[in-house]
Amino acid sequence: MTTASDDIRITTLAERPALIPRVYEIADTWPPFIPHDLAGSALLGQVVEDFPAYCVAATDGERVVARGLAVPFDSATDGREATPDQGWDRVLTWAYQDRRRGRAATAASALEITVDTAYLGRGLSYRMLEAMRDAAARRGHDALFAPVRPTAKHLHPYAPMAEYIGRRRDDGLPEDPWLRVHVRNGGTIEKVAPASMTVSGSLAQWRDWTGLPFDRDGEVEVPGALVPVRCDLALDRAVYVEPNVWIRHRTAAGVIRG
Secondary structure (H helix, E strand, O other): OEEEEOOEEEEEOOOOHHHHHHHHHOOOOOOOOHHHOHHHHHHHHHHHHHOOOOOEEEEEOOEEEEEEEEEEEOOOOOOOOOOOOOHHHHHHHHHHHHHHHOOOOOEEEEEEEEEOHHHOOOOHHHHHHHHHHHHHHHOOOOEEEEEEOOOOHHHOOOOOHHHHOOOEOOOOOEOOHHHHHHHHOOOEEEEEEEEEEEEEEOHHHHHHHHOOOOOOOEEEOOOOOOOOEEEEOOOOEEEEEEEEEEEEEEOHHHHHHO
16 A cells, blocks of 8 residues: 655555564654553564554655554454544554454554654645555454544643534534544544543652642643642542543445345
8 A cells, every 4th residue: 555645655564574663753742741652662562563563654765754653453353343432542452452352453542643743734644544544444343443633622621522523613624633634535424532542740859740730739730731730749649530532433345235
Protein backbone atom coordinates (compact mmCIF):
# COMPACT_ATOMS: atom_id res chain seq x y z
CA MET A 1 0.00 0.00 0.00
CA THR A 2 1.33 3.39 -1.01
CA THR A 3 -0.42 6.72 -1.07
CA ALA A 4 1.35 9.72 -2.54
CA SER A 5 0.63 13.40 -3.10
CA ASP A 6 3.28 15.93 -4.08
CA ASP A 7 6.44 14.55 -2.47
CA ILE A 8 4.78 12.90 0.54
CA ARG A 9 4.62 9.12 0.49
CA ILE A 10 2.67 6.99 2.98
CA THR A 11 3.27 3.26 3.43
CA THR A 12 3.01 0.62 6.11
CA LEU A 13 6.13 -0.06 8.12
CA ALA A 14 5.99 -3.67 6.93
CA GLU A 15 6.61 -2.34 3.43
CA ARG A 16 9.40 -0.01 4.52
CA PRO A 17 11.00 -1.56 7.61
CA ALA A 18 13.97 0.80 7.38
CA LEU A 19 11.64 3.51 8.72
CA ILE A 20 10.88 1.62 11.95
CA PRO A 21 13.73 3.13 14.00
CA ARG A 22 12.97 6.60 12.62
CA VAL A 23 9.27 7.10 13.37
CA TYR A 24 10.00 8.96 16.60
CA GLU A 25 12.12 11.60 14.87
CA ILE A 26 8.96 13.70 14.52
CA ALA A 27 8.55 16.99 16.40
CA ASP A 28 5.22 16.65 18.22
CA THR A 29 2.95 18.54 20.60
CA TRP A 30 1.97 15.80 23.06
CA PRO A 31 1.54 17.10 26.64
CA PRO A 32 4.63 16.22 28.73
CA PHE A 33 2.73 14.03 31.19
CA ILE A 34 1.26 11.70 28.53
CA PRO A 35 4.42 9.53 28.13
CA HIS A 36 4.12 8.61 31.82
CA ASP A 37 1.02 6.46 31.27
CA LEU A 38 2.36 3.12 32.49
CA ALA A 39 0.90 0.96 29.72
CA GLY A 40 2.21 3.32 27.10
CA SER A 41 5.66 3.71 28.62
CA ALA A 42 6.02 -0.07 28.83
CA LEU A 43 4.63 -1.11 25.45
CA LEU A 44 4.11 1.71 22.95
CA GLY A 45 7.72 1.86 21.80
CA GLN A 46 7.54 -1.78 20.69
CA VAL A 47 4.41 -1.43 18.55
CA VAL A 48 6.18 -0.41 15.34
CA GLU A 49 8.45 -3.45 15.49
CA ASP A 50 5.84 -5.97 16.61
CA PHE A 51 2.89 -4.84 14.44
CA PRO A 52 4.47 -3.14 11.39
CA ALA A 53 1.66 -4.20 9.03
CA TYR A 54 -0.79 -2.12 11.09
CA CYS A 55 1.45 0.96 11.40
CA VAL A 56 2.08 3.59 8.75
CA ALA A 57 4.60 6.35 8.18
CA ALA A 58 4.70 9.38 5.90
CA THR A 59 7.89 10.67 4.38
CA ASP A 60 8.76 13.82 2.49
CA GLY A 61 11.87 12.82 0.63
CA GLU A 62 14.07 11.32 3.32
CA ARG A 63 12.30 13.05 6.20
CA VAL A 64 9.72 11.18 8.32
CA VAL A 65 6.84 13.63 8.76
CA ALA A 66 4.04 11.55 10.32
CA ARG A 67 3.38 8.23 11.99
CA GLY A 68 0.23 6.23 12.62
CA LEU A 69 0.26 3.36 15.11
CA ALA A 70 -2.31 0.60 15.48
CA VAL A 71 -2.57 -2.86 17.01
CA PRO A 72 -4.64 -6.00 16.46
CA PHE A 73 -6.37 -7.74 19.36
CA ASP A 74 -8.92 -10.42 20.18
CA SER A 75 -12.23 -8.76 21.00
CA ALA A 76 -14.23 -12.01 21.01
CA THR A 77 -12.92 -13.58 24.22
CA ASP A 78 -15.35 -13.51 27.16
CA GLY A 79 -15.08 -10.26 29.06
CA ARG A 80 -13.79 -8.33 26.07
CA GLU A 81 -15.26 -6.04 23.44
CA ALA A 82 -14.01 -3.95 20.54
CA THR A 83 -14.59 -0.67 22.42
CA PRO A 84 -13.66 -1.20 26.09
CA ASP A 85 -14.25 1.48 28.71
CA GLN A 86 -10.53 1.50 29.49
CA GLY A 87 -9.91 2.40 25.87
CA TRP A 88 -6.33 3.09 24.86
CA ASP A 89 -4.65 1.36 27.80
CA ARG A 90 -6.84 -1.72 27.48
CA VAL A 91 -6.46 -2.41 23.75
CA LEU A 92 -2.70 -1.89 23.95
CA THR A 93 -2.33 -4.41 26.78
CA TRP A 94 -4.73 -6.85 25.12
CA ALA A 95 -2.69 -6.71 21.91
CA TYR A 96 0.42 -7.83 23.76
CA GLN A 97 -1.37 -10.47 25.82
CA ASP A 98 -2.77 -11.93 22.61
CA ARG A 99 0.57 -11.79 20.82
CA ARG A 100 2.23 -13.67 23.66
CA ARG A 101 -0.52 -16.31 23.81
CA GLY A 102 -0.92 -16.70 20.04
CA ARG A 103 -4.56 -15.60 19.95
CA ALA A 104 -6.06 -14.67 16.60
CA ALA A 105 -6.95 -11.00 16.20
CA THR A 106 -10.61 -10.16 15.62
CA ALA A 107 -10.32 -6.36 15.83
CA ALA A 108 -7.85 -3.56 15.14
CA SER A 109 -7.46 -0.31 17.01
CA ALA A 110 -5.57 2.84 16.14
CA LEU A 111 -3.37 4.19 18.94
CA GLU A 112 -2.16 7.50 17.57
CA ILE A 113 -1.59 9.66 14.55
CA THR A 114 1.21 12.16 15.02
CA VAL A 115 2.08 14.74 12.38
CA ASP A 116 5.31 16.71 12.54
CA THR A 117 4.59 20.26 13.70
CA ALA A 118 6.05 21.66 10.48
CA TYR A 119 3.46 19.69 8.46
CA LEU A 120 0.31 20.54 10.40
CA GLY A 121 -2.52 22.14 8.48
CA ARG A 122 -1.82 20.32 5.22
CA GLY A 123 -4.52 17.67 5.48
CA LEU A 124 -1.97 14.98 6.25
CA SER A 125 -3.97 13.63 9.20
CA TYR A 126 -6.81 12.70 6.79
CA ARG A 127 -4.43 10.76 4.58
CA MET A 128 -2.78 9.02 7.51
CA LEU A 129 -6.18 7.91 8.80
CA GLU A 130 -7.11 6.56 5.37
CA ALA A 131 -3.81 4.68 5.16
CA MET A 132 -4.35 3.10 8.58
CA ARG A 133 -7.86 2.06 7.62
CA ASP A 134 -6.53 0.50 4.42
CA ALA A 135 -3.83 -1.34 6.37
CA ALA A 136 -6.45 -2.84 8.69
CA ALA A 137 -8.52 -3.87 5.68
CA ARG A 138 -5.54 -5.66 4.17
CA ARG A 139 -5.28 -7.69 7.38
CA GLY A 140 -8.92 -8.76 6.98
CA HIS A 141 -10.57 -6.39 9.46
CA ASP A 142 -13.94 -4.93 8.54
CA ALA A 143 -13.40 -1.94 10.83
CA LEU A 144 -10.67 0.13 12.39
CA PHE A 145 -11.56 1.35 15.86
CA ALA A 146 -9.92 4.36 17.50
CA PRO A 147 -9.98 5.68 21.09
CA VAL A 148 -9.76 9.29 19.98
CA ARG A 149 -8.31 12.13 22.07
CA PRO A 150 -10.33 15.23 21.07
CA THR A 151 -7.77 17.95 20.42
CA ALA A 152 -9.78 20.91 21.77
CA LYS A 153 -11.24 19.20 24.84
CA HIS A 154 -8.40 20.57 26.99
CA LEU A 155 -9.97 24.01 26.54
CA HIS A 156 -13.08 22.69 28.31
CA PRO A 157 -11.69 20.48 31.11
CA TYR A 158 -14.85 20.51 33.24
CA ALA A 159 -17.24 19.62 30.43
CA PRO A 160 -18.35 15.98 30.62
CA MET A 161 -17.04 14.14 27.57
CA ALA A 162 -20.51 12.85 26.71
CA GLU A 163 -21.75 16.44 26.53
CA TYR A 164 -18.67 17.70 24.72
CA ILE A 165 -18.91 15.23 21.84
CA GLY A 166 -22.52 16.31 21.26
CA ARG A 167 -21.45 19.85 20.41
CA ARG A 168 -22.01 20.50 16.72
CA ARG A 169 -21.34 23.25 14.23
CA ASP A 170 -24.05 24.67 11.98
CA ASP A 171 -23.12 22.10 9.33
CA GLY A 172 -23.80 19.26 11.77
CA LEU A 173 -20.16 18.23 12.15
CA PRO A 174 -18.49 18.03 15.59
CA GLU A 175 -17.09 21.24 17.04
CA ASP A 176 -13.89 19.45 17.99
CA PRO A 177 -11.36 19.55 15.12
CA TRP A 178 -10.01 16.01 15.54
CA LEU A 179 -13.44 14.45 15.96
CA ARG A 180 -14.43 16.35 12.83
CA VAL A 181 -11.54 14.81 10.87
CA HIS A 182 -12.73 11.34 11.84
CA VAL A 183 -16.39 11.98 11.05
CA ARG A 184 -15.56 13.57 7.70
CA ASN A 185 -13.52 10.49 6.93
CA GLY A 186 -16.55 8.26 7.49
CA GLY A 187 -16.03 7.51 11.17
CA THR A 188 -18.95 6.85 13.50
CA ILE A 189 -18.83 8.02 17.10
CA GLU A 190 -19.65 4.95 19.17
CA LYS A 191 -19.30 5.91 22.84
CA VAL A 192 -17.08 7.47 25.49
CA ALA A 193 -14.15 5.49 26.92
CA PRO A 194 -14.28 7.03 30.43
CA ALA A 195 -10.95 5.68 31.68
CA SER A 196 -8.91 5.39 28.51
CA MET A 197 -5.53 6.41 29.93
CA THR A 198 -4.26 6.82 33.49
CA VAL A 199 -1.21 8.77 34.63
CA SER A 200 -0.41 8.71 38.34
CA GLY A 201 2.60 9.97 40.22
CA SER A 202 3.93 11.73 43.27
CA LEU A 203 3.40 15.45 43.62
CA ALA A 204 7.10 15.98 42.93
CA GLN A 205 6.74 14.09 39.66
CA TRP A 206 3.74 16.15 38.59
CA ARG A 207 5.57 19.35 39.46
CA ASP A 208 8.45 18.20 37.29
CA TRP A 209 6.19 17.20 34.39
CA THR A 210 4.05 20.33 34.39
CA GLY A 211 5.88 23.13 36.22
CA LEU A 212 2.77 23.62 38.38
CA PRO A 213 2.94 23.80 42.22
CA PHE A 214 0.45 21.02 43.06
CA ASP A 215 0.13 22.57 46.49
CA ARG A 216 -3.59 22.19 47.17
CA ASP A 217 -6.07 19.35 47.43
CA GLY A 218 -8.64 18.81 44.75
CA GLU A 219 -8.79 19.29 41.02
CA VAL A 220 -5.91 20.95 39.20
CA GLU A 221 -6.21 22.25 35.65
CA VAL A 222 -3.13 21.20 33.68
CA PRO A 223 -2.34 22.52 30.18
CA GLY A 224 -3.13 19.81 27.64
CA ALA A 225 -5.17 17.69 30.04
CA LEU A 226 -8.69 16.86 28.89
CA VAL A 227 -10.00 16.77 32.46
CA PRO A 228 -8.54 18.11 35.73
CA VAL A 229 -5.89 16.15 37.60
CA ARG A 230 -6.90 15.02 41.09
CA CYS A 231 -4.36 16.11 43.74
CA ASP A 232 -4.14 14.62 47.25
CA LEU A 233 -1.58 16.31 49.51
CA ALA A 234 -1.91 13.86 52.40
CA LEU A 235 -1.19 10.89 50.16
CA ASP A 236 1.46 12.79 48.13
CA ARG A 237 -0.04 11.80 44.81
CA ALA A 238 -1.95 13.12 41.84
CA VAL A 239 -3.93 11.05 39.35
CA TYR A 240 -5.11 11.85 35.86
CA VAL A 241 -7.77 9.63 34.27
CA GLU A 242 -8.34 10.64 30.66
CA PRO A 243 -11.58 9.97 28.81
CA ASN A 244 -11.41 9.32 25.08
CA VAL A 245 -14.03 8.77 22.39
CA TRP A 246 -14.44 5.48 20.56
CA ILE A 247 -14.85 5.94 16.81
CA ARG A 248 -15.46 3.16 14.32
CA HIS A 249 -14.20 3.36 10.74
CA ARG A 250 -15.60 0.84 8.34
CA THR A 251 -12.89 -0.51 6.04
CA ALA A 252 -12.95 -1.64 2.42
CA ALA A 253 -13.12 -5.21 3.70
CA GLY A 254 -16.27 -4.29 5.60
CA VAL A 255 -17.83 -2.65 2.54
CA ILE A 256 -17.19 -5.76 0.45
CA ARG A 257 -18.65 -8.07 3.09
CA GLY A 258 -21.58 -5.75 3.69
